[in-house]
Amino acid sequence: MATSPIASSSSVLSDERLDRWLAALLATPGLTAIRDDAKARATLLDGALAAAELLGDGPIVDVGSGGGSPGIPLASVRPNLDFALLESNRRKCDFLRKIAAGFENVSVVCEQSATTCIDGSPHAGSLARERQR
Numbered sequence: 837m838a839t840s841p842i843a844s845s846s847s848v849l850s851d852e853r854l855d856r857w858l859a860a861l862l863a864t865p866g867l868t869a870i871r872d873d874a875k876a877r878a879t880l881l882d883g884a885l886a887a888a889e890l891l892g893d894g895p896i897v898d899v900g901s902g903g904g905s906p907g908i909p910l911a912s913v914r915p916n917l918d919f920a921l922l923e924s925n926r927r928k929c930d931f932l933r934k935i936a937a938g939f940e941n942v943s944v945v946c947e948q949s950a951t952t953c954i955d956g957s958p959h960a961g962s963l964a965r966e967r968q969r
Contacts, residue, residue, distance in 0.1 A: 853912060854909060857904060861880070866928075880905040880909070884905045885913060887910065894914075895920060902925075904931075908939070915940070921944045923946060924947060924949070
C-alpha cells in the first residue's frame with residue numbers, strides 16, 4: 837500500500853517550526869495585518885493547509901510570498917516537494933530566509949516574478965491566494 841506524501845495532521849500540529857514561524861510573523865511589523873494569534877493560525881496556517889491535497893508533483897513557487905503563507909505551512913506537510921518562496925521586497929526576503937533555514941525543501945528567491953524562472957521550468961506549479969482584508 838502506498839503512503840500519502842502529505843504529512844499527517846498530528847505531525848503538523850506538533851511541528852514546532854510552524855509555531856516559531858507564526859510567532860515570528862506576528863512579531864515582525866509589516867508582514868501581516870492580523871494581530872490575534874487564533875485568527876492568524878486559522879487564516880495563515882489552517883487556511884494554507886487546506887490546499888495541501890491540491891498540489892501536484894512540484895516544484896512549487898509561492899509567488900509574492902510575503903510572510904510565508906501559504907508556502908511555509910505547505911512545505912511542512914509536503915516535505916517531498918521543493919518550494920521556492922518568490923518575493924521582491926528585500927525586508928520580507930530577509931525574514932523568509934531566516935524561516936526557510938529550518939526547512940530542507942524551501943528556498944527563497946528575492947526577485948520580481950516577471951523576471952524569474954524557477955528551476956528553469958516555466959511549468960512549475962505556482963501558488964496564489966486572494967489577499968483577505
